[in-house]
Structures are given as structure tokens and as C-alpha cells.
Amino acid sequence: MNPTLADFGHDNGWIVALKVVGVFVFLVVMTLFTIWYERKVVARMQVRPGPNRHGPFGLLQSLADGLKLAFKEDIMPLKADRVVFFLAPVISTVCAFTAFAIIPFGPFVSIFGQKTPLQLTDIPVAVLLVLACSGLGIYGIVLSGWASGSTYPLLGGLRSSAQMISYEVAMGLSIVAVFMMAGTMSTSEIVNAQAKGGQGELFGFEFTYPGWYVLLLLPSFVIYAISAVGETNRAPFDLPEAESELVGGFHTEYSSLKFALFFLAEYINMVTVSALATTLFLGGWRAPWPITQLGPWVNQGWWPLLWFTIKLLILLFVFVWLRGTLPRLRYDQFMRFGWKVLIPASLIWILALAGFKTMNNENLPGWQRGLWIGGFAVILLAILLWPRKRPAPKLPLEEEVAQRPEGSFPLPPIDLQVPVSPRAKRITADREPVQ
Amino acid sequence: MIDVSWGEQVVFYILAPIAVIGALGMVMARNAVHSALWLVLTMLSLGVFYIVQAGPFIGMVQIIVYTGAIMMLFLFVLMLVGRDASDSVIETLRGQKVAAIALGVGLGVLLGTGLYRGTVDLTPVGLAEANKNGNVQGLASLIFTKYVWAFEVTSALLISAAVGAMILAHVERRKDERIGQAAMMKERFLPGNYPGPKPGPGVYATSNSVATPAKLPDGNPAQRSISPILPLRELEPAEKADKHTLTGGHQS
Amino acid sequence: MSLSAYVPIVWLLALAAAFGLFSVGIAPFVGPRRFNRAKLEAYECGIEPTPQPIGGGRFPVKFYLTAMLFIIFDIEIIFLYPWAVSFDMLGVFGFFEMVIFIITVAIAYAYVWRRGGLEWD
Numbered sequence: 001m002n003p004t005l006a007d008f009g010h011d012n013g014w015i016v017a018l019k020v021v022g023v024f025v026f027l028v029v030m031t032l033f034t035i036w037y038e039r040k041v042v043a044r045m046q047v048r049p050g051p052n053r054h055g056p057f058g059l060l061q062s063l064a065d066g067l068k069l070a071f072k073e074d075i076m077p078l079k080a081d082r083v084v085f086f087l088a089p090v091i092s093t094v095c096a097f098t099a100f101a102i103i104p105f106g107p108f109v110s111i112f113g114q115k116t117p118l119q120l121t122d123i124p125v126a127v128l129l130v131l132a133c134s135g136l137g138i139y140g141i142v143l144s145g146w147a148s149g150s151t152y153p154l155l156g157g158l159r160s161s162a163q164m165i166s167y168e169v170a171m172g173l174s175i176v177a178v179f180m181m182a183g184t185m186s187t188s189e190i191v192n193a194q195a196k197g198g199q200g201e202l203f204g205f206e207f208t209y210p211g212w213y214v215l216l217l218l219p220s221f222v223i224y225a226i227s228a229v230g231e232t233n234r235a236p237f238d239l240p241e242a243e244s245e246l247v248g249g250f251h252t253e254y255s256s257l258k259f260a261l262f263f264l265a266e267y268i269n270m271v272t273v274s275a276l277a278t279t280l281f282l283g284g285w286r287a288p289w290p291i292t293q294l295g296p297w298v299n300q301g302w303w304p305l306l307w308f309t310i311k312l313l314i315l316l317f318v319f320v321w322l323r324g325t326l327p328r329l330r331y332d333q334f335m336r337f338g339w340k341v342l343i344p345a346s347l348i349w350i351l352a353l354a355g356f357k358t359m360n361n362e363n364l365p366g367w368q369r370g371l372w373i374g375g376f377a378v379i380l381l382a383i384l385l386w387p388r389k390r391p392a393p394k395l396p397l398e399e400e401v402a403q404r405p406e407g408s409f410p411l412p413p414i415d416l417q418v419p420v421s422p423r424a425k426r427i428t429a430d431r432e433p434v435q
Numbered sequence: 436m437i438d439v440s441w442g443e444q445v446v447f448y449i450l451a452p453i454a455v456i457g458a459l460g461m462v463m464a465r466n467a468v469h470s471a472l473w474l475v476l477t478m479l480s481l482g483v484f485y486i487v488q489a490g491p492f493i494g495m496v497q498i499i500v501y502t503g504a505i506m507m508l509f510l511f512v513l514m515l516v517g518r519d520a521s522d523s524v525i526e527t528l529r530g531q532k533v534a535a536i537a538l539g540v541g542l543g544v545l546l547g548t549g550l551y552r553g554t555v556d557l558t559p560v561g562l563a564e565a566n567k568n569g570n571v572q573g574l575a576s577l578i579f580t581k582y583v584w585a586f587e588v589t590s591a592l593l594i595s596a597a598v599g600a601m602i603l604a605h606v607e608r609r610k611d612e613r614i615g616q617a618a619m620m621k622e623r624f625l626p627g628n629y630p631g632p633k634p635g636p637g638v639y640a641t642s643n644s645v646a647t648p649a650k651l652p653d654g655n656p657a658q659r660s661i662s663p664i665l666p667l668r669e670l671e672p673a674e675k676a677d678k679h680t681l682t683g684g685h686q687s
Numbered sequence: 688m689s690l691s692a693y694v695p696i697v698w699l700l701a702l703a704a705a706f707g708l709f710s711v712g713i714a715p716f717v718g719p720r721r722f723n724r725a726k727l728e729a730y731e732c733g734i735e736p737t738p739q740p741i742g743g744g745r746f747p748v749k750f751y752l753t754a755m756l757f758i759i760f761d762i763e764i765i766f767l768y769p770w771a772v773s774f775d776m777l778g779v780f781g782f783f784e785m786v787i788f789i790i791t792v793a794i795a796y797a798y799v800w801r802r803g804g805l806e807w808d
Binding site: 081084123124125128129131132135136138139142143146161165184185330405406407408 | 466468469472475479482491492494495496498499502503506509569570571616624625626627
Binding site: 120148260336347 | 690691692693694695696698699700702703704706707708710711713714715717718719720721726727728729730731750753754756757760761764767768771772773774775778779782785786789793796800805806807
């Protein structure tokens, strides 16, 4: 049997302690691993080896870095607000850790003979706990920026306050669809709700589609994924710590273990949003389709922990991939994207899904369905294609250049032919295939 | 006597003083941002109280919404009074503090005794029934059926909040006053404006100090290369003298 | 549903807080201390720190508007959650209720958008 909400809260004291320590260790190890993983993956993307000195494959690199940070001087600027400066990294860390309490790792397992779900705990409003923690986590960043008494951190802190609250709205809206399908906010039951696939028919073929919400609610997943990147301040949305603009952003003035805590919190947040994405959209700890054919044992015992971790690592890989690929957005583009694209898109998607579900529940006849869907589509198209003032016609480049006033900054001719460098010629000559 | 579970009592006796301390701190903190932080503490404690009293949804909502709301307060403080703002200690109305404390304590006593007398021999009923299908579902079935009017009116309240925020905080600019990125770049390359970066201090000069202006190709110092906040200082003759750095320290 | 399901959250929170406070508390004692006046100044890439930004540390009120909009949407989301959870129970009536609510909030949103409240420049 799979764990449901009623199965939580019956653990012994020492099992709870074991689980708490387990989650804590999992997160710390994941952080150390993810830092290494990120550096390694980015390095491979940039055709260089990455960390490879400490331990096998450089795996101990992040541990070494963490230990080194502890032995660095702890500096508190004179103008800093002492108490708040001290508390901000702690707030970040606590919120990051607490959010992970409700992530399901697997079904029932037996720990020293005690049967218990492989999940710290579950509550009726589990997903809201994650939202509350990420909302409180913003304080860590904003307060660190404010308390530093320095210009760059203050700018970074303010930016992140606006950024994170904007993307939290998008994130909050994207998971409404999941609640609608699952009919619950508890994570273990959301995982259960994704267990059953449905029967579909396409071109005469009968097939079973998986019940993962990533397939059923693809728009929600896309919006969640984008806003999760914005919420964790990761590239390309890493504006609060944009190093080319704000030095280090909110943590410019932090050093030593205080800085390490911010680092830890950032990576744990990454792990948390990935774990939540796994839980809400990717079927949680359940094995994906080809593996399920091996037998029922794949979804029992400790195996699901493996599937969960693999899904987590794939999502984390996407985070790193984004960082390795995309340049940072400009702040106004970023905010425009959040407020003018993500939020209206998720609202319209929620309404569409709700309408569709209502029609299904009421068993409307086909022609009425067509009428409603048609009406909705017409309204949507009318909003999207509402006639706007046409912008002035764009001149061709030559004319625009010719219109520039006298004495403008000199431009090279548009049809400039760059002569091939003689050095390049020599290299190509050298590389003639040897017969 | 109402039967209160042991866990609930423990939580109450730990968090109630914290909530009160937060409220007092909010009133007494000199720094406006510290006030906001004390308020966060109080709101968090209240959220936990709701959860303990079998209202997990409202508890979480309290935390989520009030963190946002206090964040707004925090930003508002930062925008209105600046970072280093703190209260002035001068009392503008004489005797105001004493009167406020007396009235506050009086109100507290009045409310406290009233509530106590009203609830002392009250037995709570219906909690299990209300949460029968789950707390959130129970809430939903009330909000969206019995209190549907209040719910819809909330949206009107939200509209007025949006309008209020716009009136308070939005500086309207006409379309043609707004300069886009493309226009800004065009302006940058117009004649009379030097589009390149300014030379950094110390470029081609005899020293790389931030206070030494860069030298232009004709040998003049480029005043734009040093920050205007640096204090102007005349060089002493010894500093001005040729250090013979170009000849490797040898007097030529 | 008893409160015991919440207890592990409190323990995890306590463990994280202990870890955080321990790290922050121990940092000044583990690391070296080499006093230098310049280290304690605000970091500004080597130049002398500027006084706090424009006008004694005041900021564009723009951020406040965003925070206010956030609250509006936050409250909308808070209403959406119970509605979504018991969606199947509420039926057609619940659906149209929420359509009206979302449209009303969308009016506020459209107003802010039209007046340029969502522009950052």
C-alpha cells in the first residue's frame, strides 16, 4: 500500500530523529554533490576538465572549498546592522532546510523493523509549506542586502525582493492546476494521484499513458520550471547577484561561514524546487515507464529513492545546462516576462483547464462542448490579436545609416569584406591532408 | 474546564510570550526596519497558533500572505525614509506616551476580562465535524457556497488596492517621454557624445592610483576619468617630482 | 489528523537553526583575524565607498508597486487553492464563481498594465 496522509504522525521518537537527520544529511550531501556536479558539467560544456584534483573525479572539491571557507576571516563591515547581518544567513538556511520536510522520497520502508513511509512528514497543506518557506527565504536575501550597509548589496537585495515575489506569484499559480487534478495539497497523495495512467486511443491503437502531470498539465510544468529558476536566483535569472553589475549582489559583504551558508541555501533551494517539480509533475518517487515493466518490486522498498534521486539529478542538470547556455536577462525584460507573460498565461490556462474539467464532470453533449470551447477560443484570440497601433515602418539598414546626422560616430561600410588573415591561410595550408 | 491537549499548551506557553515580545519590539524599535522584523516574528507565531488550533490552511496563509505584506512594508520604509532612518526620540505631544500606555493597558484589560468572562464556561463543539473532509475542503465548501458574496466582494477590494497603489506609487509618463533601449543607443552614438567607455584612472599616467587622472593622447589629464567624490588635493613638490620610473630609477 | 505530523517539521527546523547559528557563531573564532581598517569599509571595487544611494538612501517607489501587486495576486492564489482542491465538489457553480473572481482581478491587472505600472525602465 502507498502512504496516504493518515499514515503520518505515528512514528516513534527515534524514527523521527533518524528521518530528520537523514533529510539533513541528504541535503548537505546533495549540496556538496551539486556544486561539484555543476562545476563539472559546466566545464564539460566549455570543453575543459573541471575540478579533478581532490578525490576521485574531483568529488571532494566542494568539501575542500567548504572547509576552506571556515578558515577564512569573518568580516563584518563597520556600517553593518550587527544583529540583522548576523541573522540573515541563518534565516536563509533554516527556510531552505525546512521546505524539504514534506518531500516524499518513497513508499513504506522498514527501518529496523518499523514500517514507516520514506518521507519526513506530510500535512494537509504540505505544498503551502514550501511556498511559505520560500517566501520567508526572501527575507534572508533582502535583509542581508539591507544590513550590509553597502551600496551593491542593497541594490541586489532590492532587486531580489521584487524578483522573487514576482516569480513566486507565477509559481503559486502554476501549481493550482496540480491541486485541481489531484484534489489535495498533500505531497504523498499527489504522488499517489499520479500513479494511475489512463487508457487512450489514437488512430485505433489502445495505449496506456502515464499519469504524470507533466504530460497532462504541460503548460503548468513549463511555467513552474521557469519560475523555479527565477525563484532560486539561478542563471539566466541571477540578477540579485549579477556579478558583472553588482559585484556579488546581496552577499558582497559576506565572508567565511556566513557566505558558505548563503551558498548552501542557494543550492538547497535548487534541490528543493527540483524535488517539488519531481513530486508534483514527474510522478514523484515512482519509476518511469520502461522500468515498471520489470515487476512490482521497482516501486517498493528502497528502490524508489533511486528513481527519485535520478529524476532530481536530471532536473538539476537542466539548471546547470541553462547556466551554461543562456546569458543573463536585463532586469526590465525579466520583470516584463514575469508579469506580462507568465502570470496571464497561467491564469488563462487555469480557466481553460477548469472549464474543460467542468464540461467533463457535467457530461456535456458534444455540440455544447464545441460551443463553449469555440467561445473561449474566440475571446482568447480577440484579446491576443486586439488591433494595436502599428509601429512606424522600419527603414532598411542602408537608409537608416544614411539618415544619421553629420559627424556621427564612424561606422564601417555594411558590405565590408574582411580579408582573410595571412596567418589563417598558413594554418589551413599546414593542415593539408598528408598523403 | 476546556480540555486542551498537552502539545497545544506547550506551544502556547512558548509562542505566546514570543508573539507579545514581537509586538512590543515592533512598537519600541527605533529603527523602522527592525520594527518590521519584529512584526514578522509576531505574525509567524500567530500562524503557528492557527495551525495548532487545527486550522493548517489559515496558518500557512497567514505566513505566506503576511511575509509578503511585511515585505511590502519593509520596502515602503526603505523607499520613504531611506536605509539609515530611525525614529526621532523627541516627543511631539507632551504626555502622549503615558496616556497611550494607560489607555492601551486599559483596553487590554477590558478585552481580556470580556473574553474571559465570555468563554470561561464555553465548551467548543464541531471542530471534528468542520474538518471532517479535511480542513481545506471544509473551508472551500463554506467560502464558495455560504460566503460566496463576501468572496466576490474581496475581488472588488483587490481592485481598490491596485488603484490605490497606482495612485500612491506610480509616476505616469507619456509614451513619448519613455526612452527605450534602442533609442538610448542611438542617442549614445549621436555627434557630440563620446560613445566609448571613459578611460580608467591612471591610464598613461605616471601612477595607477585612483586619484590620478588618465592622460589623453595630447598629454592633458582627462578629468572625466576620476570619480567626482574623490577629494581634490594638490600634489606636494616631492610627489610632483619625476620619480624616474621610466628610466628604471636611474637619474638621467 | 493530529498535530504529531507537524512535529518532525519543528525538529528539522530546529536542527537547521542550530546548524546555522553554530556556523555563524563559530566563524569569528575559527578564522584568522587580521585587523585592517580598509577591510571594514563597504566594498566598492577599491574606490572609497560612496554615501548610501541617491537622496540619503531612498529608492524608487517602483518596488513598492510591485510588492503591492504581489499581495493582490497572492490573495487571489490563496482563494484559488481551496477552490482547486475541492474543484470536483463545487461543480458548475464553483467554476463560474471563480471565473467572475478571476475576471474581476484581471480588471485590476489590466488597469495597472494599461497605466504602465508593469513597465521597468
